[in-house]
Amino acid sequence: MKKMIIHGGHKLRGEVVIGGAKNSTVALIPAAILSESKVTLDSVPHIKDVYNLMAILEEMNVHSDFDEDTNTLVLDPTEIKFKPLPNGKIKSLRASYYFMGALLGRFGHAIVGMPGGDDIGPRPIDQHIKGFESLGASVSNEHGAIFITAPKEGLHGARIFLDMVSVGATINLILAAVTANGQTSIENAAKEPEIIDLATYLNNMGAKVRGAGTDTIRIEGVPHLYARNPHTIIPDRIEAGTYLAMAAICGDGVNIKNIISEHLDSYLAKLEEIGVNMEVGEDSIFVYPSGELHAVQIKTGPYPGFATDLQQPITPLLLKAQGDGIVIDTIYPKRVRHVPELIRMGADISIENDVIILHHVNHLQGAEVTADEIRAGACLMIAGLMAEGTTTISKVENILRGYDRVVYKLQALGADVKIIDDPE
Incomplete structure (x- = not known):
C-alpha cells in the first residue's frame, strides 16, 4: 500500500x-479477445487497471506489450486459450465483467467471478444477465461466479430492452452480440462516448454495429473479427x-x-x-x-x-x-x-x-x-x-x-x- x-x-x-479514457480502455482491452489477429491500441493511459487487465489476459495466453513511452499497447489473442476466471485479478476492478460478453462472443461460454472495483453502492448485473439470456445463453450463479453458456448452435440475435440505462450492460451485450447469428437491437441503450469508441473499434475489425450514441443500437452478427489498424482511444x-x-x-x-x-x-x-x-x-x-x-x-x-x-x-x-x-x-x-x-x-x-x-x-x-x-x-x-x-x-x-x-x-x-x- x-x-x-x-x-x-x-x-x-x-x-x-x-x-486516453479509462472507461473506454477497460472495455477495449477485454474486447480484443474477439479479434483473430493482433490488436494495437494507442493513447493507452498509464493506470493500474490496464496492468490488471493485462495480467488477466496473460492467464488466457494472450500476450501483451505496453510501450509506456508511446502509450501503445499491443495484444496478441491469436493463441488464446479458454480459462475460467472465477477469482484473482478479476476481483480487482469492476470492468472485469466485460470478459463475460467477450468470452461468450469468442468461445460461446464464460465463467467469470462477480466483479470487484469501487464500493459506491449497489451495482447489480441483472440487465447483463437478462440480455445474455435473450441472446439464447443460459446463466447461473455458482459459488460467487457467473456461468454463461450459449446453445450448441450459438447465440442468436434478439430485441433487448434495458429496463434502466446501463453503460456496463450496453457494452457487455455489444461484445456478445457482434458474433451472434442474425440481428440484435439494444433499446434504451447508454449513449456515452466510450460506447461510440467501442463501436468504432469493433467496426474497424469488421463488426457491424450501428446507432452507437443513440438509445437504439443495432448489431448484425459476423463470424470473424480481425484488427487491421491501430485504434486511438478517445x-x-x-x-x-x-x-x-x-x-x-x-x-x-x-x-x-x-x-x-x-x-x-x-x-x-x-x-x-x-x-x-x-x-x-x-x-x-x-x-x-x-x-x-x-x-x-x-x-x-x-x-x-x-x-x-x-x-x-x-x-x-x-x-x-x-x-x-x-x-x-x-x-x-x-x-x-x-x-x-x-x-x-x-x-x-x-x-x-x-x-x-x-x-x-x-x-x-x-x-x-x-x-x-x-x-x-x-x-x-x-x-x-x-x-x-x-x-x-x-x-x-x-x-x-x-x-x-x-x-x-x-x-x-x-x-x-x-x-x-x-x-x-
Missing part, C-alpha cells in the same frame, strides 16, 4: 495533457473534468490539452454557472485564475447529463463557492465516501436523504484521509492541493487505478506532491 503526500497552497500553472472526459476543477480552484492559468469539449457539455455548463473563467479551444481548454464563484445545484444523470464520476471531483470547487451547493447523484446515491473525509479537513458538508449539502468555507486544513474509491480519491487530492498544510491520502492505489501519471502531471503544474510506501 502507498500514500500520497500533498503540501497544499501552491498555485498551479502550465499545461497538462489528458490521457481522451478521458473524467480526467479532463478533474483537472478543470483543480485549475479553477488552484490555478494561475492552466491549459488542459487533448480534450473533446462536446463530451463535457453538461459539466462545462455547470462550471460557467459557477463562474469559472475558461476559453474553450478546438481540443483544449484554458482556465484563467478564478474570481468570485457561485454555488449551484448539481444532479447527475446518464449521458449527456452530468456524469456521476464528476460529482466528487467538483465538490471542492463547490466548497470554495459563495452560498449553499447541492449535489444529487441519481446514478449512485450512496456515492458519498468522500464526505466524512472532507469533514476531517474542515469542510462544512453534510448528507440528508442522499442529498449532499455544501456550505462555503474560507479554507481547508490538511489532514490524514482515505481514498476509498477512484473519484473520492480525486476529490481528496484536489482538496489537499487547496488546503493549508499537509494532506496524507492513504489507499492511493485507488487514485492510480483511474488517473494517468497523476503525480508526474501534478508536479509539472507546480504541485508539491509525492507518493511514498505506507510503512504500516
Whole structure:
C-alpha cells in the first residue's frame, strides 16, 4: 500500500495533457479477445487497471506489450486459450465483467467471478444477465461466479430492452452480440462516448454495429473479427473534468490539452454557472485564475447529463463557492465516501436523504484521509492541493487505478506532491 503526500497552497500553472479514457480502455482491452489477429491500441493511459487487465489476459495466453513511452499497447489473442476466471485479478476492478460478453462472443461460454472495483453502492448485473439470456445463453450463479453458456448452435440475435440505462450492460451485450447469428437491437441503450469508441473499434475489425450514441443500437452478427489498424482511444472526459476543477480552484492559468469539449457539455455548463473563467479551444481548454464563484445545484444523470464520476471531483470547487451547493447523484446515491473525509479537513458538508449539502468555507486544513474509491480519491487530492498544510491520502492505489501519471502531471503544474510506501 502507498500514500500520497500533498503540501497544499501552491498555485498551479502550465499545461497538462489528458490521457486516453479509462472507461473506454477497460472495455477495449477485454474486447480484443474477439479479434483473430493482433490488436494495437494507442493513447493507452498509464493506470493500474490496464496492468490488471493485462495480467488477466496473460492467464488466457494472450500476450501483451505496453510501450509506456508511446502509450501503445499491443495484444496478441491469436493463441488464446479458454480459462475460467472465477477469482484473482478479476476481483480487482469492476470492468472485469466485460470478459463475460467477450468470452461468450469468442468461445460461446464464460465463467467469470462477480466483479470487484469501487464500493459506491449497489451495482447489480441483472440487465447483463437478462440480455445474455435473450441472446439464447443460459446463466447461473455458482459459488460467487457467473456461468454463461450459449446453445450448441450459438447465440442468436434478439430485441433487448434495458429496463434502466446501463453503460456496463450496453457494452457487455455489444461484445456478445457482434458474433451472434442474425440481428440484435439494444433499446434504451447508454449513449456515452466510450460506447461510440467501442463501436468504432469493433467496426474497424469488421463488426457491424450501428446507432452507437443513440438509445437504439443495432448489431448484425459476423463470424470473424480481425484488427487491421491501430485504434486511438478517445481522451478521458473524467480526467479532463478533474483537472478543470483543480485549475479553477488552484490555478494561475492552466491549459488542459487533448480534450473533446462536446463530451463535457453538461459539466462545462455547470462550471460557467459557477463562474469559472475558461476559453474553450478546438481540443483544449484554458482556465484563467478564478474570481468570485457561485454555488449551484448539481444532479447527475446518464449521458449527456452530468456524469456521476464528476460529482466528487467538483465538490471542492463547490466548497470554495459563495452560498449553499447541492449535489444529487441519481446514478449512485450512496456515492458519498468522500464526505466524512472532507469533514476531517474542515469542510462544512453534510448528507440528508442522499442529498449532499455544501456550505462555503474560507479554507481547508490538511489532514490524514482515505481514498476509498477512484473519484473520492480525486476529490481528496484536489482538496489537499487547496488546503493549508499537509494532506496524507492513504489507499492511493485507488487514485492510480483511474488517473494517468497523476503525480508526474501534478508536479509539472507546480504541485508539491509525492507518493511514498505506507510503512504500516
